[in-house]
Amino acid sequence: MAVALAVALAVALVPLAAEAGKDPLLNVCMDAKHHKSQPGPEGKLYEQCSPWKDNACCTANTSLEAHKDQSYLYNFNWNHCGVMPPKCKRHFIQDTCLYECSPNLGPWIEQADSSWRRQRILHVPLCREDCEQWWQDCKDALTCKENWHQGWNWATGTNRCPWGSPCRPFWQVFPRARDLCQKIWSGSFSYSPERRGSGRCIQMWFDPAQGNPNAAVAEYYAGRRRSSPAHSPAPQSGRAARALPRGLLLLLGLGLLLPHGAAACGLPLTPLGAAGSL
Template sequence: MQMLLAFTTLALLATVTCHHHLRCLQGKYHKPSASAEPDMKECRLYSAASCCYANFTEKLTPSPMVKIDNYYWNKCGNLSARCESYLKQLECFYQCSPHAAHWMHPNSSESMQDVPLCQSFCDSWLEACSNDLTCVYKWLTDWTIDEDGNHCRNACIPFKEMYKNGTDLCQNAWEDSFKVSNTTGRCLMLTEKDEVVVNTMTDEEEPSSQGEKPMPAETGKEEDS
C-alpha cells in the first residue's frame, strides 16, 4: 500500500512538472514554486506539488474553524461540518494548488481570476451551506476590518437567502476569483480529477512548435543607401 501511494505521488509530480504548473501565486503563504510537502495536515490533494508549506495547513485542522490569522470564519456562529469542508477545499486550492496560478489575476499576483468551477460543485456548495449563516455577500470586501479582525456590517442570514443559487455564490463570494462553467472537461471540482482537466486546457493553450507557420517576409522597399 505504501509503495502504491509513493508511486502515485511520483506520477502526479511528474505530470505536474511536465506541464510546467510549478508557478505559484504570490500571496502571504505561497511558496516561490511548487514542491512536495509530504507532512501536510490538510490539503493533502496537493502534497505532491504544493504551493503552500506543510505548516500552513495546520491552520486548517481545527473543526469547527474559528479563524485563519485575524480573519474569523465564525462571525455568525460555527459553520456546519459540510459547509466548512467546502470552504476548506477552496482555501486549499487558493493556498496550495500548483494550478491556481494558471488563473493569476492580471492586476494582482496574489489573487486569482475566473477559475472555472463546475456548476455541480457550486450547487453542492450552496446546498451544503444552505442553512449556515453569513453576514456578507462578498467575503473579501464586505467586512468592516480593524486590528481585531473582520466584523459584520449587516445581520446574519442563511446562505440560501444571501445567494440566489450556486452560480451566485461561486461568482460573488470570492469576488471575481471563480466563474461557473457547464462545459464537461473544462471545469474544476477541486478533486484529483482536476489534474487531467488543467493539463488538457494548458495543452490547448500552448502553441504547437510543429504547427507554427513561418513569419511572413517583409514586403516594404529597402531604403536607398
C-alpha cells in the first residue's frame, strides 16, 4: 500500500514540476481586470481580435466589447472630443485587442498598484510601422489629453475632458508618432526603430494565416531579460503563483502520511527541492 501511494505521489508531482519549470515570461496572461488566468484557444473572437483566436488571453465577450464605442470593459469613451474617425478608431480597437488578448507580452509585464489590475505592461517595443500608421490615421482626430490613463473627469461615470483642457488635433497633442505610442498609455509602449518581421518588435497588426510573429519576439526579449543582471523575470500573476504551492503542499502532505514518510519510500524529492523557486 505504501509503495502504491508513493508511486501515485511521484506521478502526480510530474506535471506540477513541469509547470514550475515553465518560463514565466512566455505564453502568459496578465493578472488584470478582464484577462483569463491562462492563454488558450478562443474560436469565436470578434473581428479585429480574431488573429489571437488560436491562443488568447481574452474571451469572446471581451473581444466583442473591445469594438464598442463605450463598452463595459473600462467605460472609456473614444468620442470624448466628438466622433473619432473610423480610420483612427480601428487602431485603438487593435491596441485593445493586443492588450486584452496577447499571450506574448510577458517580458514587459510589471506589477501595478491599481484597484483594477495587479499587473500592467511597460515599454513594449511597438514596431515602427504600427506607430507611424497609428499616428498618420489619427493626426487630424481630436483629443484633450496626452496621457489617457489618468486625469479625466469621471463625474458622469464615463471619461470627459477635464476643465481647462480644450480639444485639439492629435498632431498638436502628439507631434510625432513616437509621442503618441509612448505617452498615450503612460509608457505601456515604446517606439521601436525595428520593422515588422524583424523579430525585434511587437506587431499590433499581423496576418494570422502566417502565424503570430510576436511569439518569437517575446522569446528574444525574454532571453535578454534573463541574461541581464539588472532585470529579473516578471512575477507570475497572483492567481498562478498562489495555486502551484498549494498543490505541492497537498501532495507533500500526502507523502508524510505514508507509514515511514516519503523518504523511506524512495520518493524523488531531490529534483523537487532543487527547483528552488517554489
